[in-house]
Structure formats: structure tokens, C-alpha cells
Amino acid sequence: MRRGLIAWSKEQVPTSALDARVRRVQQALGAQRLDALLAYTSVARPAAVSWLTHFIPYWNEALVAVLPEGPPSLIASFSKRMHPWIREVSHVGEILPAPDLGRAAAAFVEKRGLKRVGVVDLEYLPWSVAEPIGIGIGAELVDASELFASLRQPADRYENALAVRAAQIAERALAAIPSRPRHASEILSVVELAARREGAEEIIPRVTQMGDRNAVELSVAYKGVWIRLCRTYPLVAEAESWFESVLQGHAPPPGKLTRRTVESCIGGSPLSVVEDSDRVYRPLPAGAQAVLSVRLELGDGPWRAAAPFLVRA
Amino acid sequence: MDDLKAQRHRRLISAMGNAGIDVLAIAANPWRSDYLRYAIDVTVVEGTAIALVERDGGTRLLLESPAEAERLGGEWTRSPPAHAAEILGSFKAKRIALAPRHCLPYALARGPHRESMVTATAMLDRLMLYKLPAEAEAVKSAAVLADEGYRVFCDAARVGRAEYELVADVEAFFRSRGCPENFMILGSGGVEVRGMHPPGERRIARGDLVTTELTPCPDGYYAQICRTLVVGEPTEAQRRAFSVYLEALEAGVAAVRPGAAMGDVARAENEVFRRRGLGDYVSSEYTRVRGHGIGLYVDGPAVLEDVTLVLEPDMTLIVHPNTYHPEVGYMVLGDSVRVTADGCEVLCRTPRELICVAA
Numbered sequence: 001m002r003r004g005l006i007a008w009s010k011e012q013v014p015t016s017a018l019d020a021r022v023r024r025v026q027q028a029l030g031a032q033r034l035d036a037l038l039a040y041t042s043v044a045r046p047a048a049v050s051w052l053t054h055f056i057p058y059w060n061e062a063l064v065a066v067l068p069e070g071p072p073s074l075i076a077s078f079s080k081r082m083h084p085w086i087r088e089v090s091h092v093g094e095i096l097p098a099p100d101l102g103r104a105a106a107a108f109v110e111k112r113g114l115k116r117v118g119v120v121d122l123e124y125l126p127w128s129v130a131e132p133i134g135i136g137i138g139a140e141l142v143d144a145s146e147l148f149a150s151l152r153q154p155a156d157r158y159e160n161a162l163a164v165r166a167a168q169i170a171e172r173a174l175a176a177i178p179s180r181p182r183h184a185s186e187i188l189s190v191v192e193l194a195a196r197r198e199g200a201e202e203i204i205p206r207v208t209q210m211g212d213r214n215a216v217e218l219s220v221a222y223k224g225v226w227i228r229l230c231r232t233y234p235l236v237a238e239a240e241s242w243f244e245s246v247l248q249g250h251a252p253p254p255g256k257l258t259r260r261t262v263e264s265c266i267g268g269s270p271l272s273v274v275e276d277s278d279r280v281y282r283p284l285p286a287g288a289q290a291v292l293s294v295r296l297e298l299g300d301g302p303w304r305a306a307a308p309f310l311v312r313a
Numbered sequence: 314m315d316d317l318k319a320q321r322h323r324r325l326i327s328a329m330g331n332a333g334i335d336v337l338a339i340a341a342n343p344w345r346s347d348y349l350r351y352a353i354d355v356t357v358v359e360g361t362a363i364a365l366v367e368r369d370g371g372t373r374l375l376l377e378s379p380a381e382a383e384r385l386g387g388e389w390t391r392s393p394p395a396h397a398a399e400i401l402g403s404f405k406a407k408r409i410a411l412a413p414r415h416c417l418p419y420a421l422a423r424g425p426h427r428e429s430m431v432t433a434t435a436m437l438d439r440l441m442l443y444k445l446p447a448e449a450e451a452v453k454s455a456a457v458l459a460d461e462g463y464r465v466f467c468d469a470a471r472v473g474r475a476e477y478e479l480v481a482d483v484e485a486f487f488r489s490r491g492c493p494e495n496f497m498i499l500g501s502g503g504v505e506v507r508g509m510h511p512p513g514e515r516r517i518a519r520g521d522l523v524t525t526e527l528t529p530c531p532d533g534y535y536a537q538i539c540r541t542l543v544v545g546e547p548t549e550a551q552r553r554a555f556s557v558y559l560e561a562l563e564a565g566v567a568a569v570r571p572g573a574a575m576g577d578v579a580r581a582e583n584e585v586f587r588r589r590g591l592g593d594y595v596s597s598e599y600t601r602v603r604g605h606g607i608g609l610y611v612d613g614p615a616v617l618e619d620v621t622l623v624l625e626p627d628m629t630l631i632v633h634p635n636t637y638h639p640e641v642g643y644m645v646l647g648d649s650v651r652v653t654a655d656g657c658e659v660l661c662r663t664p665r666e667l668i669c670v671a672a
Binding site: 001002003004005006007042043044045058059061079080081082084085088089122123124125126127128130131134141185186188189190192193195196197199204206208217219259261269272273276281293 | 342343344345358359360361377379380383384391392394395414415416417418419420422423427430475476477478480481482484485486488489490491493494495496497498507508510511512513514597598599600601611612
């Protein structure tokens with residue numbers, strides 16, 4: 001569950017930026033002959049909704065409905081008592097309480113006569129939400145993942161500033177790791193403390209022991225934007241320097257490259273694999289936010305790294 | 314713990330046999346990993362996971378996140394729902410079921426096995442609700458950590474600190490004790506505060522009531538504690554208000570026994586408020602539930618007056634008469650309890666007091 005800072009600063013993400021994102025979706029609806037676009041959110045898949053509205057659920061689930069005109073509606077399985085908090089941290093029009101999200105969504109679709117409804121990440125939409133809409137009232141659910149992904153990147157300057165802040169939080173958390181940690185829980189404790197005191201919305205730390213080395217990967221969210229940073233300790237200068245060059249362009253690795261993934265935010269998941277060693281699943285436009293993760297087999301054992309970057313033209 | 318996992322697995326396999334299920338596909342994600350934890354002791358922290366549990370064979374775990382696949386030793390696939398559907402399609406002669414309905418992804422659920430969802434979900438719900446003694450013991454262990462975490466929270470609640478900094482201290486403590494998961498919300502301020510929420514940027518001030526519910530999950534089982542502290546000396550109104558919550562919690566806990574319904578517990582709590590002329594404040598306008606089941610998931614069956622679920626030994630729940638008080642704002646007080654043969658065992662040890670911290 002989310003338990004870090006959830007707050008909305010209109011200086012960091014102005015309402016005009018959120019309105020512009022919603023407008024892009026609205027302009028695309030007609031071309032796809034869609035009556036509306038639905039985006040589901042929960043702790044597990046919050047990214048599409050937070051990009052459109054800045055709403056980030058700390059638990060429970062909700063749907064954002066974007067119609068061709070007007071502000072997005074939030075259909076939320078939160079008690080009405082939470083609506084003032086939702087308004088404080090997000091930019092939405094109507095908030096509809098939904099003790100049963102699927103039924104409330106179906107009622108929303110039916111009341112507005114929506115026949116053909118696009119859904120971001122339809123394949124992942126929980127059946128308890130999909131069934132009342134798709135079978136219960138017979139609306140046509142259309143996978144709008146491609147449509148959304150085509151609008152989602154490149155990132156705007158507000159999102160880039162949040163990513164820079166998330167990376168700074170992760171850097172500081174990694175810098176807090178003691179030089180000789182006695183056990184993994186000591187590493188986890190210091191990175192939690194440092195990252196959350198810096199205002200992280202969430203942090204997912206993973207410590208992997210690889211022979212004599214420890215890889216520490218931190219996935220950090222700051223106000224809805226996720227990045228990953230991974231370092232291997234003790235540091236290996238040659239590999240560190242190679243990784244820096246790879247982020248700038250091509251460079252031959254100082255060992256065997258055994259894994260390479262590029263992730264980006266293109267739907268409901270904060271980071272999805274868009275490219276790996278074998279293939280490019282989804283090309284990213286210039287200016288897209290992405291994370292590169294690599295694993296090398298060095299002469300004396302494995303080594304890993306990850307860092308965020310912006311796709312160059 | 315290993316014994317507990319083995320006991321759970323045996324129970325699951327037996328239930329699958331009784332239900333005529335050869336293969337059970339269980340979906341999970343970072344919000345709802347409880348069903349997967351019951352079946353194969355796996356908690357995902359990123360992406361969707363689907364386990365295919367064969368009654369007479371092994372288990373395949375499909376994961377959307379490459380980092381999770383590496384951490385958990387599962388198979389990475391860009392689309393666990395589609396991949397799972399494809400694998401299930403190859404099990405021609407086997408009886409297949411899917412669960413749980415509320416997190417099964419569309420791409421898997423819309424297929425030929427969707428009729429199985431309701432009964433398979435109910436089967437797992439029953440297993441998780443009627444706990445083994447070892448499961449109740451795991452909740453008890455988590456409650457010890459909740460008490461310790463609350464002491465850290467009290468130390469952290471100092472004037473000038475932001476709400477999110479309090480949570481940072483508690484999270485660091487839980488991680489230092491090997492606890493990877495916690496559900497935690499809080500509130501700070503005065504009569505204007507109507508509930509709890511994730512931490513914001515508000516800074517703690519003298520005279521604040523600071524509420525929290527801490528819910529660590531050290532070994533797959535959650536336990537919760539709810540307490541209210543005051544920064545500085547409590548006012549007479551705060552003391553008077555607190556006495557209502559204390560009496561309500563005691564009444565609720567006294568109502569927990571085998572044969573009682575969840576509704577009886579809620580009624581016992583709410584009657585205290587009604588007797589004090591605060592009956593309006595036990596309605597949904599001011600409060601969500603008067604407690605809830607607790608275990609592999611943080612928010613089990615609700616303690617509400619119309620809930621007829623009957624309590625049995627080794628069920629675990631939190632009793633919390635948390636609500637808004639018109640004179641002082643939102644207040645919370647709650648303890649996790651375990652149903653015993655003739656009543657209940659209170660698992661939290663933190664004194665039921667309106668705790669004061671230095672201003």
C-alpha cells in the first residue's frame with residue numbers, strides 16, 4: 001500500500017498541464033470512434049490516472065472516465081468522507097462514490113448512453129469492473145492501450161521535473177547506505193528513511209546478493225512519477241563509467257552484457273518493458289522518459305545498474 | 314512459518330480436491346497479493362502475477378515485472394493474463410478454475426473458465442477467513458511489531474515535523490525489523506479533521522490530535538493498532554471525548570466471542586456513542602466501519618451492524634470505534650483481537666490511553 005507523501009503542488013503540476021493531457025485524449029477519441037476512455041487505478045496500476053488527474057490511490061480502486069468534453073469524472077471506491085482529500089490532491093470534475101466499482105461504472109456508462117468505450121490496459125482490467133460494463137449492460141469495451149501509449153510520451157516539462165526530483169531522492173537514499181552494512185535489512189532501513197524523509201510517494205527497494213557484491217535497486221515514486229536506480233556495491237569504476245557512457249550513447253561493455261531492458265510509462269503500470277535484448281516492443285519518441293537496466297557478467301562476477309534517461313532525437 | 318506454509322498448501326490442495334479443481338489460476342498484484350500468499354507464499358510488489366497451481370503437480374508463476382521475476386524465481390512475460398490463458402488452453406482434460414474475481418484480469422477472465430470464478434473465489438475466501446491456529450499466531454506476532462511501531466510513531470510526532478516524516482521513521486523501523494509491508498494512514502490537527510489519509514505536508518503543531526492506524530505485515534499477516542495522541546497537554550474536551558472511544562472499544566472487545574456476529578460487535582461499540590448522544594457519528598457520513606477482519610489482507614469482512622458473519626475461534630479482527638467527534642475532531646482507538654474458545658485475546662499491548670507527547 002502507498003504510505004509516502006501524497007500531495008499536489010500546482011506549481012509543480014499546474015492544472016493547465018493536466019487539462020492539456022486530458023484534451024489530447026479527448027481529441028483522439030473521435031478518430032477511434034470512441035464515446036469515452038476509461039482508465040483504471042489502484043496501487044498496482046496507478047499511472048494512467050495519475051498522469052491525467054494527479055490522483056494516486058493509497059489503497060482501493062477507482063476509474064477515471066474521459067468523455068469528449070468536460071473534465072474527467074472519477075468513479076471511486078472510497079467513502080464520501082474521502083472526497084475532500086481527493087479534491088485536495090487531484091484535478092477531477094465529478095466524483096462518484098462507488099461501493100461496487102464495476103456496477104457504478106456500468107451505471108455511469110449506461111446513464112450517458114456510451115456504446116463504445118476505450119479502456120487503457122483493457123487486458124488487465126479487473127473482471128469485477130469489466131463484467132458489469134461489458135456483459136451487464138452490453139457496452140463494447142475496446143482496448144485503448146495503443147491510443148493512450150501514443151499520447152503518453154514524450155513527457156512534458158512538469159513530468160520531467162518530477163522525474164529529476166525522484167532521481168535525486170533515490171541518489172540520496174543510495175548515498176545513505178553504510179559502507180559495510182551488516183545485513184540487507186540495514187540497507188533497506190536506511191534507504192526507506194532517507195527516501196521517505198525526502199518526500200517519496202513510494203519506494204520499492206530490492207537488494208540482490210551476487211557473490212561478493214550487492215546490487216541495490218530502488219524504484220522511487222515522487223508525485224506519480226516513477227524512476228529506478230540501481231548500483232552494485234562495492235562500486236566497480238570501469239563498469240560505472242561504461243554505464244554512464246551507455247546512457248549517453250553506445251559503448252562496448254567491459255564484460256558480457258547478459259540483460260538489458262528499457263522501461264517506460266505508457267499505460268497504467270508505472271514502468272513497462274518496451275525493449276529488451278531481443279526486441280523493441282514499442283519504439284519511444286524523442287523526449288520520452290525511460291529507465292535502462294543492465295546486467296553484466298564481469299571477470300570476477302555479476303554487476304548491475306539502472307538509471308532513468310530521456311530518449312534522444 | 315514453514316510449517317504454516319505447508320499446512321496452508323495442504324488445505325488448499327484438499328479444498329481443490331473437494332471442489333473438483335485440477336488447476337487453479339490465481340491472480341495477484343501489489344494491492345491484492347493475499348490469495349497468492351495463501352496458495353504459494355508469494356507477495357508481489359510490482360506488476361501483475363498469475364500462479365497456475367496444479368493439484369497433482371507443480372506451480373508456474375508468471376510475472377509482468379522482470380525485477381519481480383528475478384526476485385521470486387518466476388517467469389517474466391509481457392502479458393501474464395494472455396500467457397496464462399494460453400497455458401490453460403493446453404490443459405485440455407483438466408478442470409480449471411480462476412480466482413479471485415476482483416483482481417482477475419480481463420484477458421484471462423473472459424475466456425472459457427469464467428463461470429468457475431465465483432465458486433473458486435468463495436473457496437479461497439473461506440480458507441482465508443477460517444484460520445489455522447498458526448495463522449492466528451502469525452497475526453499475534455505482527456501485533457507485537459505494531460505495538461513497537463507505535464512507540465516509534467510517538468517519538469516521531471514532534472512539533473514542526475511533516476506528516477510524511479513521521480511515516481518515514483516508522484517505515485525505517487519496520488524495515489530494520491525485516492518487515493516489508495505496512496498499511497498506514499494518519500491525521501493531524503483539531504476539530505476540522507474528519508478522517509485519516511496518507512501523509513501530507515502538514516506540520517505537527519502544539520495541541521494537535523495525531524491519529525494513526527499502523528498495520529505491519531512482517532510475515533505475510535497484518536495486525537493493526539489505532540491510537541490517538543495529543544501534542545502537549547490534552548484539553549478537558551479531548552479527555553472527555555476519549556472516554557467515549559475507550560468505553561466503545563471495551564464494549565466491542567467484550568462482544569467478541571464464538572457465536573457472536575460481526576454486527577453484534579459493531580452494535581456494542583455504537584450503543585456507547587448513542588448513550589452519550591453521539592449516535593449520528595456512527596453513521597457512514599462520519600465513519601467507514603467499526604473494525605474489520607485482518608490477516609493475509611489488511612481489510613477483511615467489515616464490522617458493521619448489518620454484517621451477519623458469525624465469529625469462530627482463531628478468526629482475527631481489529632475492533633476500532635474510530636469516528637469524528639464534534640468537539641475535538643477525528644479520534645481513533647483500536648486493538649487487534651483473536652477469537653478464542655470463550656471470548657477473545659487482545660493482541661495489542663499499547664495502553665488504551667490518550668497518549669501525550671511533548672509539545
